[in-house]
Amino acid sequence: MLPSNSFDSEFSVSWTHRLRFTDSSFNDGTLDTLISTLSPLKILPVIDCGVTTNTAFMDDVTNWLANSVFETSKPRIVEGGEVSKNSMRVVDQVLEDINTNNLCRKSCVLVIGGGAVLDAVGYAASIAHRGIPIIRMPSTTLAQCDSGLGVKNAVNYFGKKNFVGVFDPPFGVVNDIRLLSSLDNRHWCSGLSEAVKVALIKDETFFEEIEQQSAQLLNRDLTAMGNAIQKSAILHLEHITNGGDPFERLNARPLDFGHWSAHKLEQITNNSLTHGEAVSIGLVIDIKCSVALGLLDNAIADRIVNVLQSLNLPTSHPALSDPALLQGIEEFRQHLGGELTLLMLKGIADPVDVHALDFKLVKQVFNELL
Ligand SMILES: NC(=O)c1ccc[n+]([C@@H]2O[C@H](COP(=O)([O-])OP(=O)(O)OC[C@H]3O[C@@H](n4cnc5c(N)ncnc54)[C@H](O)[C@@H]3O)[C@@H](O)[C@H]2O)c1
Ligand SMILES: [Zn+2]
Structure with missing residues (x-):
């Protein structure tokens, strides 16, 4: 009252x-x-x-x-x-x-x-x-x-x-x-990590299309690229306009899947990684964390890593040994505000939120990837 x-x-x-x-x-x-x-x-x-x-x-x-x-x-x-x-x-x-x-x-x-x-x-x-x-x-x-x-x-x-x-x-x-x-070949491909990201969160068929079209995408086929961009852009647009939280007032931030480490990796490497490359590594980290948490089947994780590699995207980096990388979790929480909310995968297009990530588990994943 x-x-x-x-x-x-x-x-x-x-x-x-x-x-x-x-x-x-x-x-x-x-x-x-x-x-x-x-x-x-x-x-x-x-x-x-x-x-x-x-x-x-x-x-x-x-x-x-x-x-x-x-x-x-x-x-x-x-x-x-x-x-x-x-x-x-x-x-x-x-x-x-x-x-x-x-x-x-x-x-x-x-x-x-x-x-x-x-x-x-x-x-x-x-x-x-x-x-x-x-x-x-x-x-x-x-x-x-x-x-x-x-x-x-x-x-x-x-x-x-x-x-x-x-x-x-x-x-x-x-x-x-x-x-x-x-665009040079590096920037031609690097943004596809965001298409893989949104497919992993929302659309299994789109993920399969990227998987099947990876050679064409890598070889600068404009039709394949146009299709991938259109699907990715529309999935992002729909999330923003119909997802119920356009100005990100809630704690969950699905489109930032893989980004807690990606943002920190960009900073630690003085931007020698592009945002798209850092996102690719960030996706692999969170996918492997999903496996370590017992949420995701390892075979699906390997399949996702293969797709990223077939697009010439990096899936590891020496900076994973930098202790500062773990600060990315708290910085991400502060940037979002409120309770830590990280998206993990139970399957393709089957996301789940977690609210804590054990440092030991994450370090284990880093070591596995190094
Ligand atoms: N606002 C958001 O919602 C949002 C979402 C995702 C990413 N981002 C931000 O986007 C940035 C990354 O953007 P990016 O991957 O587009 O790279 P970029 O903007 O860093 O550009 C990469 C390079 O490509 C050059 N370039 C741009 N267009 C070109 C063209 N047509 N031909 C030749 N060269 C060209 C640029 O001059 C630059 O050297 C990051 O800062 C990231 O945080 C923002
Ligand atoms: Zn991004």
Whole structure:
């Protein structure tokens, strides 16, 4: 019973998460239609410098900017990769451009980049004027499979992943498969760990498809990659929009399966592992922990490890001997808030939450993998 001078009034805000798939975003109307729906007064394009190596794509960007019916500012090219969110440099550059180009809350930031650039630029857009709409064009496998769909924006701080950030969904996401053609083989594959992750949590058929298509995926088959990205992106989108916890207020964080160690591994290795590679190792750790806890059959664990290896993803690393890695469990708990909740597997697409992980058991798993 509330005291008589208290007034609680519940409200909710509806949101549409718009996701588009294309192989010609600037020419087939996909982007123009999305922008027209928003109808921004001005657009600030921000581009990951890695994307500038994709000359065919950049020609389209240049043509579009020259002929666009929308008012656009000069594109800002930003440094790419984890370094872009390891300091406030990119955030400051974007804030400065928003200021000097007089963007308002009815304007729009159009960001084209990998997951790190999306995170940093998204953070800048969401704090400028308390939130300028953003359209994301994820440019890596990982970003198209997973992070481009996320409602989280953040930069690293105090040496901790995503320490400073906000929840703020994008206005829309355009996955243009053509962007991926300029990725090196390492980044082409590394984001597939997030597709394996979401398949393991939610969709056994999808896991089997990745298993069967692993050679095509590895050999840069665009159709196989397009299918894998689409399924992964939609599973992530459905979880965010229909999972009942879009802003992660509850303790369970299924999409962070394998991430307690992945985030710590990225830090310990000074980002010599990509996020996708660290997630692959993190998945193996939690799968082997699931076996050690008596939840998962070892044969299924081996099958999952084989799939990751067939995609050229790492399944172990010398950093598993670093005692600091175990701190990842407590750091993960703090980042989530509340009771420690880690997802383990009883089978493929058969997850279970655990609330404690014995250090001895985890060290045993590390030793087994080293
Ligand atoms: N916000 C979320 O929900 C969420 C979810 C998952 C991951 N993430 C974050 O995403 C980041 C990892 O992102 P990533 O794997 O996309 O890598 P990345 O952003 O670190 O990019 C990797 C490299 O690829 C380059 N690059 C980008 N697009 C390119 C292209 N089309 N052609 C050539 N080079 C290109 C970049 O410049 C960079 O050098 C991590 O910081 C991770 O924490 C965020
Ligand atoms: Zn991830």
